[in-house]
Amino acid sequence: MTSTNTPRVALVTGGSGGIGRAVVERLAKDGVAVGVHYAGNKARAEETVEAVRAAGGRAIAVGGDVADEHAMAEAFDAVEREFGGLDIVVNTAGVMPLSPIATLDLDELDRVFRTNVRGTFVVSQQAARRVRGGGAIINFSTSVTKLLFPTYGAYVASKGAVEALTPVLARELRGKDITVNAVAPGPTATPLFLNGKDDATIEKLSKAAPLERLGLPDDIAEVVAFLAGPGRWVNGQVVFPNGGLA
Numbered sequence: 001m002t003s004t005n006t007p008r009v010a011l012v013t014g015g016s017g018g019i020g021r022a023v024v025e026r027l028a029k030d031g032v033a034v035g036v037h038y039a040g041n042k043a044r045a046e047e048t049v050e051a052v053r054a055a056g057g058r059a060i061a062v063g064g065d066v067a068d069e070h071a072m073a074e075a076f077d078a079v080e081r082e083f084g085g086l087d088i089v090v091n092t093a094g095v096m097p098l099s100p101i102a103t104l105d106l107d108e109l110d111r112v113f114r115t116n117v118r119g120t121f122v123v124s125q126q127a128a129r130r131v132r133g134g135g136a137i138i139n140f141s142t143s144v145t146k147l148l149f150p151t152y153g154a155y156v157a158s159k160g161a162v163e164a165l166t167p168v169l170a171r172e173l174r175g176k177d178i179t180v181n182a183v184a185p186g187p188t189a190t191p192l193f194l195n196g197k198d199d200a201t202i203e204k205l206s207k208a209a210p211l212e213r214l215g216l217p218d219d220i221a222e223v224v225a226f227l228a229g230p231g232r233w234v235n236g237q238v239v240f241p242n243g244g245l246a
Contacts (some may be wrong), residue, residue, distance in 0.1 A: 007058075009083040010228065011035040011076065013066050013123055014093030016045035018190035019140075022217030023090050024048055026225045028057035032088065035062045035079035039093065058083070066093045066119030069126075076126045087135040088228045089127035091120055094140060094158075096192055101153040109154050116158035124169055124180075133177040136228045139166050141184035141238055146246040159184070163238050170236030179235040181227050186242025188215035209243030 010027050014020040015036040024034050025048075034052060036059055038045035045061040052059040062078045064071030080086055095115045097108050120139055127137045141159040144152045163182055170180035187193060187205045193214075194202065206214045223241045227234060240246060 006085075007083070008032045008087040009035075009079065009085055010088035010090060011037060011062070011079050011086060011127075012090045012092060013037040013119075014039070014091075016041055016048050016061075018092075018192055019185065019188065019217045019220050020090075020092040021048050022221040023092060023224045024059065025052060025055075026218070026221035027088065027090075027228060028052045028055065028059060030225060030229060031057075032228075033058040033083045035060055035075065035082070037062050037064070037066075037075055037093065039063070039065060066091070066123055067114045069122050072122050072126050076130055080130070085132050086127075086130050087132050088138070089123065089131060089136075090138045090140075090224055090228070091123045091127075092140050093119055093123075094192075096152075096155045098151040098196065099154070100151055104154055112154045112158050113161075116155070117161045120162050121165065124165065128169060128173060128178075131178050135178050137169065137178065137180045138224055138227050139180075139182040141166075141182045143184050143186040143240050143242040143246050145184065146240070147186070166238065167236035179227065179232060181231075181234055181236070182238045183220060183223055183227070184238050184240045184242075185220045186215055186240070186245045188217060188220060190217060209245040211243040213243070215241065215243060 010032045012024050015024045016038045036045045036048045049059040049061050060082050062075040064075045139162050141162045144156050166182040
């Protein structure tokens with residue numbers, strides 16, 4: 001286990017926007033040095049890095065396709081070179097095209113599975129090889145695996161794979177003092193979720209949970225911070241922060 005005096009280090013994939021950015025800023029608030037990963041928007045990742053640094057934290061931007069094992073190895077290398085090791089990996093990167101199953105373009109299905117399934121596997125593989133004892137690996141699923149909304153078929157199928165992969169890795173890391181969990185948010189006010197939805201749909205979803213609001217990125221980041229920090233007895237689980245919706 002790493003010494004309590006050793007600064008902790010995280011890599012957050014998809015860390016430049018939405019839930020990913022909230023996770024980066026929350027971990028930095030806890031004193032964690034963060035690698036902010038981006039796939040295509042370097043400028044937004046650098047904005048996130050600057051926000052962390054302006055608040056007194058430490059961060060760098062690292063790029064690459066999460067499904068490319070060579071690119072991700074380089075991203076992990078960059079974080080380890082900069083900060084001396086790695087303790088937390090949070091895999092928020094994902095894509096969510098919506099379509100009825102009957103009309104989904106199968107090229108889109110391949111894209112979803114490349115990013116959400118292969119990408120999660122590649123990142124988890126690197127994390128399993130590199131995260132130090134006392135660390136945490138946190139993947140991302142979705143509450144829609146329980147809610148089963150129409151048009152989410154490809155996305156739910158990909159996240160079902162993430163939910164199956166996560167406890168297997170937790171068991172494979174027996175004896176290494178590394179936790180592996182998945183976070184499965186409900187409807188959360190991010191561009192990924194809001195894109196393509198009309199006001200009536202958003203209003204309906206905002207009232208569906210007993211707390212009668214959409215989740216916020218900060219709500220999800222708090223759960224990640226718990227699993228990355230004090231939540232050491234939570235392992236091999238899928239956690240559903242959704243305000244009681246499912």
